[in-house]
Amino acid sequence: MTLLVEKHDGYRQLSLNRPERLNALNTEMHGALMAALTEAEADPDCRAILLTGAGRGFCAGQDLGDVQVGDSGVPDLKAVLERYNALIRKLRALEMPVVCAVNGVAAGAGANLALACDIVLAAKSANFIQAFSRIGLIPDCGGTWFLPRLVGAARARALAILAEPLPAERAAEWGLIWQAMDDDALMNEAHKLAARLAKQATIGIAFAKRAFDAAETNTLGQQLDLERDLQDELGHTPDYAEGVRAFVEKRAANFTGKR
Ligand code: LHQ
DSSP states (O other): OOEEEEEETTEEEEEEOOGGGTTOBOHHHHHHHHHHHHHHHHOTTOOOEEEEESTTEEEOSBOTTOOOBOTTSSBOHHHHHHHHHHHHHHHHHOSSOEEEEEOSEEETHHHHHHHTSSEEEEETTOEEEOGGGGGTOOOTTTHHHHHHHHHOHHHHHHHHHHOOOEEHHHHHHHTSSSEEEOGGGHHHHHHHHHHHHHTSOHHHHHHHHHHHHHHTTOOHHHHHHHHHHHHHHHTTSHHHHHHHHHHHTTSOOOOOOOO
16 A cells, blocks of 8 residues: 555545655555545545655655656656646645645655645654756756745755755745654644644635635735635635634634535
8 A cells, every 4th residue: 555544533644655665656656645635525524634654754756766668768757747736736726734744854746745735844854855956857746836935036946956955944944844843743743733723614724725826826906806705705604603603602613614
């Protein structure tokens, strides 16, 4: 099994599971990950995802032994990239929060897979490596889009060109990820976070994801209109009504995540 799926109360943990290859992504793992996300979406009881890796690595990117050689005699990267792009699009559009617990090295597509998630936690021993330039490629899986937005143009370019490992603590200082933490605390914290998110007003979180992504191309005027429309829709959800009621009654809200 290249992907382990564990169901928890309100969320699912997906663990990339090829530890002997540092969870490098092959065709089978891609398929399993896409299928697991589709299943999670269809389950009304699943309101958050926790993505991590089995063993000492998070994900070493594309399995370099699993790239089909095309007619021209060179690896057919286009076909492989179509799969990655579909995966990144799916994660960004998923109507629930995605927590990524980077338990060890995240290299190449593995690094940018993590960056596509909504909240990234990492073990202090983990590193992020934009390994692509080492094999003559550019950052893909949204890397050229995520990096400058997260850490600024100068750092983005140096990360991509030099392909040096960026330790988790510096990644957090630079704003590439949310938090770095002691290795032995990581999974406990990640589970606590996923469980907490699964009890939040998750449809609101889904709309915030959509708004942040739209903001990348919208003008302020367009974004104000979008916020108004999304807020108007959220204003008709049971979670909004419950949130306000719970506030007034000075009690914890009981959210459902339903539209
Ligand atoms: C691997 C891999 C790996 C296979 C470690 N594949 N076996 C998209 C579309 C199409 C094509 C191409 O690419 C892409 C996007 C990309 O992701 S490109 C970037 C691909 N990834 C890389 O270039 C990273 C390659 N890996 C490494 O540089 C190192 O393994 C890192 C720095 C991640 C970790 O180093 P170490 O901690 O020293 O571990 P290791 O190198 O000894 O790896 C452990 C094993 O895992 C080893 O196998 P072995 O049989 O010797 O024990 C590696 O060969 C294997 N492995 N990454 N991507």
